[in-house]
Amino acid sequence: MSSKEHVYSAPGDAIEGKHPVVVNRYRGFTRANHWLTAGCMIVLILSGFAFFHPSLYGLTGLFGGGQTTRWLHPFVGVALVVSFFGLFVQMWKLNLPRREDVEWSRNIGDVLKGHEENLPELGKYNAGQKLVFWGMTLLIVTMAITGVMIWEEYFPNLVSIPARRVAVVIHALAAVGSVLILIVHVYAAIWTRGTIRAMTRGTVTGGWAFRHHRKWLRELAGREDSRKAE
Amino acid sequence: MKDLAPEPTTAQANPPVQPMESNLLPSDVVRASATPNLPPPTRRLTEVAKLIDVTKCIGCKACQSACIQWNDTHPEIEENVGVYENPHDLTPEMFTLMRFTEYDNPQTGEFEWLIRKDGCMHCEDPGCLTACPAPGAIVKYSNGIVDFISDNCIGCGYCVKGCPFDVPRIHKTAHVSKKCTLCSDRVAVGQGPACAKACPTECISFGPKDEMIAKAEGRIEDLKSRGYDNAGLYDPQGVGGTHVMYVLHHADRPSLYAGLPDDPRISPVVQGWKGPAKTVGLAAAGLAAVGAVLHGFLARPNEVSEHEEQEAEELVDHRGRDSDGRQA
Numbered sequence: 001m002s003s004k005e006h007v008y009s010a011p012g013d014a015i016e017g018k019h020p021v022v023v024n025r026y027r028g029f030t031r032a033n034h035w036l037t038a039g040c041m042i043v044l045i046l047s048g049f050a051f052f053h054p055s056l057y058g059l060t061g062l063f064g065g066g067q068t069t070r071w072l073h074p075f076v077g078v079a080l081v082v083s084f085f086g087l088f089v090q091m092w093k094l095n096l097p098r099r100e101d102v103e104w105s106r107n108i109g110d111v112l113k114g115h116e117e118n119l120p121e122l123g124k125y126n127a128g129q130k131l132v133f134w135g136m137t138l139l140i141v142t143m144a145i146t147g148v149m150i151w152e153e154y155f156p157n158l159v160s161i162p163a164r165r166v167a168v169v170i171h172a173l174a175a176v177g178s179v180l181i182l183i184v185h186v187y188a189a190i191w192t193r194g195t196i197r198a199m200t201r202g203t204v205t206g207g208w209a210f211r212h213h214r215k216w217l218r219e220l221a222g223r224e225d226s227r228k229a230e
Numbered sequence: 231m232k233d234l235a236p237e238p239t240t241a242q243a244n245p246p247v248q249p250m251e252s253n254l255l256p257s258d259v260v261r262a263s264a265t266p267n268l269p270p271p272t273r274r275l276t277e278v279a280k281l282i283d284v285t286k287c288i289g290c291k292a293c294q295s296a297c298i299q300w301n302d303t304h305p306e307i308e309e310n311v312g313v314y315e316n317p318h319d320l321t322p323e324m325f326t327l328m329r330f331t332e333y334d335n336p337q338t339g340e341f342e343w344l345i346r347k348d349g350c351m352h353c354e355d356p357g358c359l360t361a362c363p364a365p366g367a368i369v370k371y372s373n374g375i376v377d378f379i380s381d382n383c384i385g386c387g388y389c390v391k392g393c394p395f396d397v398p399r400i401h402k403t404a405h406v407s408k409k410c411t412l413c414s415d416r417v418a419v420g421q422g423p424a425c426a427k428a429c430p431t432e433c434i435s436f437g438p439k440d441e442m443i444a445k446a447e448g449r450i451e452d453l454k455s456r457g458y459d460n461a462g463l464y465d466p467q468g469v470g471g472t473h474v475m476y477v478l479h480h481a482d483r484p485s486l487y488a489g490l491p492d493d494p495r496i497s498p499v500v501q502g503w504k505g506p507a508k509t510v511g512l513a514a515a516g517l518a519a520v521g522a523v524l525h526g527f528l529a530r531p532n533e534v535s536e537h538e539e540q541e542a543e544e545l546v547d548h549r550g551r552d553s554d555g556r557q558a
Contacts, residue, residue: 015546018543018546018547019543020539020542020543021539021542021543021546050363051363051386051388052363052508052511052512053508053511053512054264054265054266054363054365057264057363057364057365060384065384066364066382066384067384067385067405069384070384070385070386070405071405112525112529113529114529114530114531114532114533116532150387150391152385152386152387152390152400153385153400153405156387156390156400161390161391161396162497162499164390164391165391165497165499165500165503166499168388168391168503169499169502169503169507172503172507172511173507173511175511176511176514176515179515179518180514180515180518183515183518183519183522184518184522186522187522187525187526190526191525191526191529191531191532192531192532193531193532193533193534194533194534205534205539205542206539206542206543206545206546207534207535207536207538207539207540207541207542208534208538209542210534210538210539210541210542210545211534211535211538214545217542217545217546217550218545218550218551219550220550221545221546221548221549221550222549222550222551
């Protein structure tokens with residue numbers, strides 16, 4: 001299969017059924033990887049928020065107290081980095097910016113109103129999804145680096161105290177940023193009906209693919225056909 | 231009921247010997263970490279201070295020994311690396327440390343040996359307490375003592391970042407932060423700090439802060455009359471003053487004394503992190519969540535129509551081409 005056939009879709013994506021059309025969007029490994037990442041993220045947000053604001057300190061009770069939360073948070077952070085790296089490897093190519101992303105972004109009003117007929121045809125991801133992807137990547141890398149700097153137990157004197165002060169602020173700001181992105185990510189998945197099943201069952205309906213990611217569907221349809229011809 | 235112990239006014243006098251109740255009560259806490267709505271205290275204790283007259287210190291380390299003994303700490307026996315500091319730094323087991331500086335005074339041509347007893351300064355506005363995320367892990371009493379309550383401490387090290395003097399140390403096995411308590415447990419029963427009690431030259435004295443300031447002023451006058459024109463009191467106002475103060479021969483240059491900060495204050499980075507960042511961060515996350523929910527209720531969901539499902543079938547049947555033959 002030439003790489004030309006993988007401009008808008010991942011190798012694992014495939015049309016599973018034709019009447020009605022069912023499209024495989026995420027294979028099992030990717031879904032497991034996604035939910036592991038999500039689980040880490042939730043633990044990190046709950047434990048991190050406990051240290052972020054006194055009013056949320058009670059969240060440490062979920063993990064068995066402040067001491068446990070203190071050591072758990074960085075280890076889950078390491079797990080998240082590893083897990084997210086798995087997602088990154090699988091998804092980065094299709095998240096590279098393309099020309100149609102500019103037009104899509106310009107018409108963000110139509111996106112929010114659900115007038116997708118005014119938008120360009122898209123590959124597997126739209127510019128918003130790409131922003132979530134790259135934003136999370138950037139923030140997770142930032143939090144990993146600053147997190148190691150302030151990991152008192154194992155790296156107490158890795159950097160100077162003034163550097164640690166800056167690191168802890170950047171860590172907190174990046175965390176707030178990642179929570180905002182997460183809210184956008186989760187809400188978009190709920191608001192755009194038919195999306196969540198891509199991460200649970202792994203498939204979406206043909207209509208969903210046609211409406212939101214038509215170039216992706218086109219490519220798969222073409223590919224499906226060529227595979228049958230072999 | 232036993233009597234409350236008197237508030238100590240000196241470290242020199244012997245303490246009362248009859249059993250007495252602690253006079254440093256939870257209700258005397260005026261500030262506690264991560265506790266915004268602390269009930270106001272019903273009484274105010276006399277503000278105390280430890281005055282360390284650096285010009286009188288002979289570097290005997292009796293204060294360190296007394297500190298180790300009273301607090302029952304066990305500092306590691308280290309290698310002699312050719313300097314007088316022992317141990318090499320403040321540690322979770324060594325709350326106070328004599329720091330030795332050799333200074334060639336260019337004005338007088340004299341060689342000076344500056345010995346400063348390092349340790350917690352007990353700031354009026356403590357950076358450690360500001361930075362601490364654990365409710366009640368760091369408290370400040372109305373007499374000015376800043377104390378770490380290990381039961382509430384989680385060992386995160388935020389106090390290390392908050393402190394302008396690089397004082398707190400995280401204990402490697404207990405996983406709690408440690409520092410000088412100003413012998414809060416002694417003060418509670420009418421005694422002065424162990425270091426002050428042990429000091430053979432009365433370089434360290436202890437008592438009400440205004441008395442200590444008055445004592446320092448007398449001493450500074452004396453030093454000035456003997457040629458130390460820059461002698462002065464170190465009670466840095468950037469942290470609201472401290473409850474451990476120094477008399478310095480060179481008060482114009484505190485940093486001569488093993489890097490004592492010239493103008494210590496809580497870092498603006500820490501202030502920003504613990505002030506606006508917290509509020510704005512929470513508000514942003516909250517607003518985004520509320521915004522999402524509102525949009526969810528008010529806006530129409532983005533739904534796929536039956537027509538689009540049919541279009542998809544057609545598209546797939548035509549191998550990705552539109553019915554008019556167009557390929558994207």
